Amino acid sequence: MSTHVIHPEVSRVAPAGFEEMLVRRGERSGVTIAIAVHSTALGPALGGARLWHYATTEEGIADAQGLARAMTYKAAAAGLLLGGGKGVICAPTTHPEGGLRRAMLLDFGDAVESLGGRYVTAEDVGTGAADMAVIAERTAHVVGLPDERGGSGDPSPVTARGVLAALRACLEHRFGSPSPAGVRVCVVGAGHVGGRLAALLAEAGAEVTISDLDPSRRVLADRLGAAWIDPAEAILADCDVLAPCALGGVLDAPTVARLRCRIVCDAANNVLADDRLAPVLARREIVYAPDFIANAGGLINVYAELHQLDHQAVTDLVDGIGSTIGLILEAADRHGTTPLAEAQALAQRRLGAAVPT
Numbered sequence: 001m002s003t004h005v006i007h008p009e010v011s012r013v014a015p016a017g018f019e020e021m022l023v024r025r026g027e028r029s030g031v032t033i034a035i036a037v038h039s040t041a042l043g044p045a046l047g048g049a050r051l052w053h054y055a056t057t058e059e060g061i062a063d064a065q066g067l068a069r070a071m072t073y074k075a076a077a078a079g080l081l082l083g084g085g086k087g088v089i090c091a092p093t094t095h096p097e098g099g100l101r102r103a104m105l106l107d108f109g110d111a112v113e114s115l116g117g118r119y120v121t122a123e124d125v126g127t128g129a130a131d132m133a134v135i136a137e138r139t140a141h142v143v144g145l146p147d148e149r150g151g152s153g154d155p156s157p158v159t160a161r162g163v164l165a166a167l168r169a170c171l172e173h174r175f176g177s178p179s180p181a182g183v184r185v186c187v188v189g190a191g192h193v194g195g196r197l198a199a200l201l202a203e204a205g206a207e208v209t210i211s212d213l214d215p216s217r218r219v220l221a222d223r224l225g226a227a228w229i230d231p232a233e234a235i236l237a238d239c240d241v242l243a244p245c246a247l248g249g250v251l252d253a254p255t256v257a258r259l260r261c262r263i264v265c266d267a268a269n270n271v272l273a274d275d276r277l278a279p280v281l282a283r284r285e286i287v288y289a290p291d292f293i294a295n296a297g298g299l300i301n302v303y304a305e306l307h308q309l310d311h312q313a314v315t316d317l318v319d320g321i322g323s324t325i326g327l328i329l330e331a332a333d334r335h336g337t338t339p340l341a342e343a344q345a346l347a348q349r350r351l352g353a354a355v356p357t
């Protein structure tokens with residue numbers, strides 16, 4: 001465990017359970033940059049660069065730590081040779097542009113470089129492929145570069161394919177067939193991932209219903225021959241599969257008690273407001289595909305860039321999401337536990353196996 005003290009006024013000690021915690025003030029921008037390296041047991045700690053306007057610096061640091069820990073589990077459960085980390089850039093405004101944005105990204109690149117490859121950064125909330133290209137001016141430890149720079153580009157098509165693989169495994173477990181044909185699926189949030197998922201499902205013959213806060217997404221429903229449902233009603237729609245593809249935390253206790261679906265399979269990170277809702281879903285006989293496995297396609301996409309994997313290798317890893325979900329659902333039934341508990345146990349076994357005794 002080590003602490004990098006670059007500018008003493010904002011230095012921090014790595015908290016228990018973390019390998020490293022770097023906090024520094026960017027020399028060009030003056031903003032606080034925090035990078036949490038949770039684990040490198042399986043490989044370099046990979047996790048996006050979140051550019052966000054936090055109420056306090058402490059909130060940004062806590063966000064980096066929580067997200068870094070989650071990345072360790074996501075990579076381990078997906079069977080990737082990656083650890084977990086996360087970077088945050090505590091922006092002074094919500095959408096910084098121009099010279100300030102560039103200065104913050106270059107400062108972030110220097111911070112990444114100072115970790116010597118133990119942390120590899122990528123896109124996250126508030127950053128995109130063009131930002132990764134700026135960060136790459138200061139460090140080689142960056143993925144998610146634009147296509148024209150040899151990067152993996154937009155991860156959402158791979159994420160959507162992974163969610164579909166998870167969904168098929170859930171269908172097989174619940175109804176005895178993986179085929180989405182004739183299955184009623186409600187996709188809540190028809191953005192990059194949800195829109196693609198809806199299209200794949202429609203192509204596979206599912207009865208798709210779409211919802212989005214943005215009414216212009218209705219065009220997609222019309223194009224796919226899908227139904228449209230008001231966002232206020234979508235989560236409680238009567239359907240076979242609920243696929244939340246918007247923000248996390250949408251399934252809280254009152255909502256879980258009233259769900260009318262048989263399967264929850266989603267792209268949104270942390271869709272359960274509280275892990276303790278997993279047994280409630282199980283008691284209601286609602287099959288749940290843990291999101292950190294179902295949505296691992298995005299991570300697989302940048303992993304492929306890091307290791308220069310070919311198309312077939314990526315396809316195998318994405319299809320592996322379906323196999324993993326199938327094994328987890330069977331194990332949960334066998335042990336009388338929940339899919340979430342089995343997914344966490346799987347990640348812990350892989351992490352444990354990677355640490356020499």
Ligand SMILES: NC(=O)c1ccc[n+]([C@@H]2O[C@H](COP(=O)([O-])OP(=O)(O)OC[C@H]3O[C@@H](n4cnc5c(N)ncnc54)[C@H](O)[C@@H]3O)[C@@H](O)[C@H]2O)c1
Binds near residue numbers: 193267297
């Ligand atoms: N993009 C990826 O590859 C990827 C990978 C892993 C996880 N995820 C997660 O999947 C989710 C979707 O990601 P995305 O890239 O498609 O985002 P996006 O911003 O492109 O799409 C989200 C959509 O949800 C809609 N929305 C927001 N709140 C809603 C609500 N209450 N009801 C209905 N619609 C609502 C938005 O209008 C938007 O169209 C996020 O939680 C993200 O963290 C994405």
